[in-house]
Amino acid sequence: MNESVSEQPLEREVAAFIGIDWADQKHDVVLSSAGNPAKAEHQVIKSEINALNDWIAQMHERFSAKGKVLVCLEQSRGVGWVRYCGQGELLVIES
Numbered sequence: 001m002n003e004s005v006s007e008q009p010l011e012r013e014v015a016a017f018i019g020i021d022w023a024d025q026k027h028d029v030v031l032s033s034a035g036n037p038a039k040a041e042h043q044v045i046k047s048e049i050n051a052l053n054d055w056i057a058q059m060h061e062r063f064s065a066k067g068k069v070l071v072c073l074e075q076s077r078g079v080g081w082v083r084y085c086g087q088g089e090l091l092v093i094e095s
Contacts, residue, residue, distance in 0.1 A: 015067035
């Protein structure tokens with residue numbers, strides 16, 4: 001059975017771009033929505049599991065209906081971030 005192009009599911013669009021500088025005491029975050037990339041937000045996440053989980057939940061609530069969130073993570077050591085992002089909306093690029 002041949003499906004036409006219009007019947008095939010489309011790839012979800014990118015809703016936001018996030019850069020994270022991972023550190024021992026806190027994690028600095030720069031967030032830019034795809035709708036307004038010139039306006040960047042700076043956030044700080046405490047280096048605590050509950051703070052990280054709360055932040056991920058906030059990103060999920062804010063962007064999941066709009067599309068994917070691309071995350072660039074700078075870390076020399078730390079947790080396996082991919083396990084925290086199993087929701088499917090956060091795509092992690094480690095550097």
